[in-house]
Amino acid sequence: MFRGPALPHSWPYIGEVARSLLGVLLAAAAALHWASPAAAVAAGGTAAIVGATALQGSAVRRLPIACAVSLGLGLATFLGHLSTGHTWLFVPTALAWTLGAGLLWALSSAAGLAAAAGGALLVAAAPTALGWSATFWSALGAAGLAVAAGLLQVVLVAAWPRQRWVAQRTALADAYGWVATTARRLALDPAASWDPTPLMDLREAVGATDRQARRRPPAFRGTHAWPERIAMTVNALRADADDPAVREVLLACADALAAIGAGGRAAALDARMALRRAEDHAAALSGSAATAAQRLHGQVAKAGALQLTGWPTAMHTGQTAPRRLLTYLRSAWGRILAQCNGDSPILRHASRLTAAVVIGLVVARVTETPQGYWIALTALLVLRPETAHTYTRCVSRIAGVTAGVVVASVITVLWQPSGLVAVTLAVAVLGLAYAVAGYGAVPLYAALAGAIVFLVDLGGTIDSPAMGQRVVATVIGGGLAVASHVVLPDRALVRLRQRAGELLRAESEYAATVVRAFVHPLAHPEDTLSSVWQRVTRARSAFEAAAGGVRAEMAQVRHWLTAYRAALNAITGACAALEGQLAAVHHATLDPRFVVAVDDYVDALRGELPSAGQMWTIDARHLAEADAQLRQAAGVLGKQDTSQRVLVAETETITRHLLTVAELS
Numbered sequence: 043m044f045r046g047p048a049l050p051h052s053w054p055y056i057g058e059v060a061r062s063l064l065g066v067l068l069a070a071a072a073a074l075h076w077a078s079p080a081a082a083v084a085a086g087g088t089a090a091i092v093g094a095t096a097l098q099g100s101a102v103r104r105l106p107i108a109c110a111v112s113l114g115l116g117l118a119t120f121l122g123h124l125s126t127g128h129t130w131l132f133v134p135t136a137l138a139w140t141l142g143a144g145l146l147w148a149l150s151s152a153a154g155l156a157a158a159a160g161g162a163l164l165v166a167a168a169p170t171a172l173g174w175s176a177t178f179w180s181a182l183g184a185a186g187l188a189v190a191a192g193l194l195q196v197v198l199v200a201a202w203p204r205q206r207w208v209a210q211r212t213a214l215a216d217a218y219g220w221v222a223t224t225a226r227r228l229a230l231d232p233a234a235s236w237d238p239t240p241l242m243d244l245r246e247a248v249g250a251t252d253r254q255a256r257r258r259p260p261a262f263r264g265t266h267a268w269p270e271r272i273a274m275t276v277n278a279l280r281a282d283a284d285d286p287a288v289r290e291v292l293l294a295c296a297d298a299l300a301a302i303g304a305g306g307r308a309a310a311l312d313a314r315m316a317l318r319r320a321e322d323h324a325a326a327l328s329g330s331a332a333t334a335a336q337r338l339h340g341q342v343a344k345a346g347a348l349q350l351t352g353w354p355t356a357m358h359t360g361q362t363a364p365r366r367l368l369t370y371l372r373s374a375w376g377r378i379l380a381q382c383n384g385d386s387p388i389l390r391h392a393s394r395l396t397a398a399v400v401i402g403l404v405v406a407r408v409t410e411t412p413q414g415y416w417i418a419l420t421a422l423l424v425l426r427p428e429t430a431h432t433y434t435r436c437v438s439r440i441a442g443v444t445a446g447v448v449v450a451s452v453i454t455v456l457w458q459p460s461g462l463v464a465v466t467l468a469v470a471v472l473g474l475a476y477a478v479a480g481y482g483a484v485p486l487y488a489a490l491a492g493a494i495v496f497l498v499d500l501g502g503t504i505d506s507p508a509m510g511q512r513v514v515a516t517v518i519g520g521g522l523a524v525a526s527h528v529v530l531p532d533r534a535l536v537r538l539r540q541r542a543g544e545l546l547r548a549e550s551e552y553a554a555t556v557v558r559a560f561v562h563p564l565a566h567p568e569d570t571l572s573s574v575w576q577r578v579t580r581a582r583s584a585f586e587a588a589a590g591g592v593r594a595e596m597a598q599v600r601h602w603l604t605a606y607r608a609a610l611n612a613i614t615g616a617c618a619a620l621e622g623q624l625a626a627v628h629h630a631t632l633d634p635r636f637v638v639a640v641d642d643y644v645d646a647l648r649g650e651l652p653s654a655g656q657m658w659t660i661d662a663r664h665l666a667e668a669d670a671q672l673r674q675a676a677g678v679l680g681k682q683d684t685s686q687r688v689l690v691a692e693t694e695t696i697t698r699h700l701l702t703v704a705e706l707s
Contacts, residue, residue, distance in 0.1 A: 062093030079501025112192025144392025420519025446491030
């Protein structure tokens with residue numbers, strides 16, 4: 043009913059996974075003791091989903107998000123238990139929920155997955171023969187237990203926070219304090235040197251190694267990369283620090299950064315007042331100094347908003363928490379409405395999901411098959427708003443779900459576990475899902491399906507005919523999922539744009555890997571470079587296949603394809619030239635300031651992960667700034683750093699063509 047985060051093979055988060063599993067065990071056991079098996083299924087499922095949500099890669103607004111997910115799952119539980127006994131009400135309820143769940147992917151993949159998990163709780167609700175009044179109170183009780191189970195996970199998260207984040211917060215505060223001190227020193231003495239060791243310590247504390255940066259890019263770039271970017275902008279302003287207005291901008295931003303690093307109740311107010319001073323002095327500047335000062339002001343404001351409030355625009359507006367929430371809800375509603383058009387991959391996914399679930403429920407109710415809800419449940423598990431390798435990924439998930447259902451059902455038939463034994467088995471298999479999450483879709487979804495089987499069977503036994511019905515229902519649900527992609531495919535131009543984004547992302551990752559190797563040695567250079575190049579090759583093949591399905595006689599599309607291919611080919615050529623220089627790279631003598639500049643450029647290349655169904659694009663502004671700062675940092679290179687000088691020349695080529703691609707997108 044959910045997808046856990048892909049844990050690295052070294053299991054650094056085993057304590058937090060154990061905390062999450064403990065919450066599932068306690069919630070399901072308590073509901074089983076005080077209520078019914080159906081309520082225990084809802085409570086255990088909610089605890090599992092909220093526990094997975096709390097294991098996201100960023101600490102920003104984690105507890106409020108977990109609370110919101112708990113309430114949403116409680117609503118799904120209530121609607122499912124209230125309507126499941128009446129087909130005429132149950133099917134429209136499931137239709138409305140799944141349509142909304144599909145559209146929530148417009149906000150984020152986490153929102154879409156949580157809503158789909160709520161749909162799983164809804165369709166898996168067991169029918170009852172109670173009257174309306176008894177059904178209402180039973181549904182309300184089950185929903186209450188589900189919300190309580192989610193809040194139990196919130197309490198456990200608050201009482202047992204991720205220990206790694208404690209070190210990260212300390213390193214982040216130290217980095218902001220160091221940038222503030224550096225800004226003051228450069229304002230008073232532009233010729234002063236600066237050692238960015240605290241910035242490098244921050245990157246190490248966050249775990250922004252090459253592999254980890256790819257695994258959790260938003261967690262790093264969303265909050266922890268800002269001290270690096272601010273430091274580079276401060277350094278860019280040092281050339282104009284003799285100007286009194288520039289000096290005042292640096293001093294005011296230093297005060298804001300000091301407040302951001304120190305935190306506390308008055309930090310937001312102090313930072314906002316300092317930023318107003320910086321804005322007033324920046325308005326008196328002109329030319330390149332004004333551009334850099336305005337960029338510094340914007341960066342400090344956004345960093346303060348993320349660090350102190352968790353809301354990207356709060357430092358600019360000074361909004362209160364309720365006002366920020368209302369603004370966010372309006373923005374979310376606008377993003378959902380923006381997807382309500384025929385070209386939207388999100389709307390197509392919502393339509394596919396709704397059709398598969400509704401057809402599955404109708405078939406199950408018409409045939410009166412007790413295990414028929416697995417048709418809709420399978421569709422909810424395997425359907426995603428993706429346009430790359432759609433059938434391959436969907437079939438892989440179906441294979442995993444089917445395997446998990448078969449194995450777990452065989453165990454339940456032979457062993458007949460129930461009650462706490464079944465709950466314990468479900469929790470154990472759920473832990474297995476976390477362990478195998480990094481090994482592919484088949485083992486992950488097999489473990490998830492197995493955990494669901496043990497959880498829904500905790501109230502009783504299952505016989506061989508029921509097991510057969512469940513397997514058949516799973517296969518039918520997978521068939522409906524694939525058929526929905528066939529009947530409602532994305533439009534050709536939409537697929538082409540998605541493939542173009544995937545190719546751009548692969549090319550950018552290839553460039554980022556090569557560029558980063560000039561300042562950080564690769565553990566296995568040949569294997570790493572071969573791996574990223576293979577991803578580029580696969581993405582290029584998919585792009586060309588999509589291009590072949592588009593009307594080539596359309597002049598606008600034809601010109602766009604020509605320009606796009608030329609730009610990406612130039613990027614590939616520059617990366618190939620850089621690869622030839624890697625053998626002569628010397629890392630030990632590099633100036634740390636150049637290393638920081640290259641790291642920021644690599645972050646700009648890797649960009650932010652887009653929302654589901656959105657084309658991956660380059661942040662042109664960040665890339666241009668990072669390229670300019672990299673060329674400025676090249677001034678600290680020594681005579682022996684010849685390879686890095688070649689790097690600076692080739693990154694200028696990469697940047698130019700990536701900015702061209704950004705304009706084409």
